[in-house]
Amino acid sequence: MSMFNRNEKEVNVSSPSGDKPREFTPAPVTGAAVKPATPSVQPVVDAGVSKSSGPSVISKALKITGQLESSEDIRIDGEVDGDIHGVSVTVGAGAKVKGSVYGQTVELAGTIEGKIEAKKVILTGTAHMTGDVIHQDIRIESGAYIDGHCRPGSNRADGKMADARKPN
Amino acid sequence: MDLFKSHLSKALVVKGDLETDGEVHIHGRVLGQVCADRLVVGSSGYLEGDVIARDVRIEGRMAGRIFALNVTLDSAADVTGRIFHNTITVAKGARIDARMPWRPPSYFETLETLPEARQ
Structure with missing residues (x-):
């Protein structure tokens, strides 16, 4: 419903022959004015649509049950129940992941219950990590919680690491 | 950025279900069910599975x-399946191979309990 209201507003604004008293013109004239303007409304709606490239963002309100795989960056602020494969994976404060996280770089400020396997791992002060961390380069800030092993992984042990597209 | 807006980029493949009170934009591939307030499948997006939402906008492919x-349904939309709706807009050029049953607004309020949605 609100969408239609929005459209009406857009029609009034974007119509080139924008006479102010259009609302008071007789019905047939209004109908004629609205119809040709309808296609031009859609790009206006598209303007609010985010572009297809760039990092994926799993917002605070989103819960995913299943696997995520991307050849680009992923930012998680919501909840994921499953494995995540990305290039640079950021798990924001308040986010929760149950599963393994693979990537070139993994930055954790939220909670992971599972495993991290990445070339570069950053655990910030609010990180809560339950499970093993396999890394080549790790930074742990004061306040981070870890319940698990931190061990260096070789390039060979992990296919994802061997596939290094971006050297760190 | 909007706190309740999720963006799944072109490069992202999700095999599983998505559940949110907010908005989801799919530009990659999703194989699974989506529950959202508003769903947008972008022109490069592909969704295979059921959708329960208040507003749905398809610019890409969906089955x-x-x-x-x-x-x-945008002019580039390619939809296969069924579209249970109260109001629908179809742009010229959209490719639809689907039944489009109309339902009253009350139908959508009790959606989780419906046998059609559960199956």
């Missing part, structure tokens, strides 16, 4: 059932 109060 499955849509349960939504308001449905908008």
Whole structure:
């Protein structure tokens, strides 16, 4: 419903022959004015649509049950129940992941219950990590919680690491 | 950025279900069910599975059932399945191979309990 209201507003604004008293013109004239303007409304709606490239963002309100795989960056602020494969994976404060996280770089400020396997791992002060961390380069800030092993992984042990597209 | 807006980029493949009170934009591939307030499948997006939402906008490809109060199919849309809707807008050029049953608004309020949605 609100969408239609929005459209009406857009029609009034974007119509080139924008006479102010259009609302008071007789019905047939209004109908004629609205119809040709309808296609031009859609790009206006598209303007609010985010572009297809760039990092994926799993917002605070989103819960995913299943696997995520991307050849680009992923930012998680919501909840994921499953494995995540990305290039640079950021798990924001308040986010929760149950599963393994693979990537070139993994930055954790939220909670992971599972495993991290990445070339570069950053655990910030609010990180809560339950499970093993396999890394080549790790930074742990004061306040981070870890319940698990931190061990260096070789390039060979992990296919994802061997596939290094971006050297760190 | 909007706190309740999720963006799944072109490069992302999700095999599983998505559940949110907010908005989801799919530009990659999703194989699974989506529950959202508003769903947008972008022109490069592909969704295979059922959708339960208030508003649905398809600019890309989708296979499955849509349960939504308001449905908008863009000119580049390619939809297969069923579209349960209250209001629908279809742009010229959209490719639809689907039944489009109309439902009253009350149907969408009790959606989780419906046998059609459960299956």
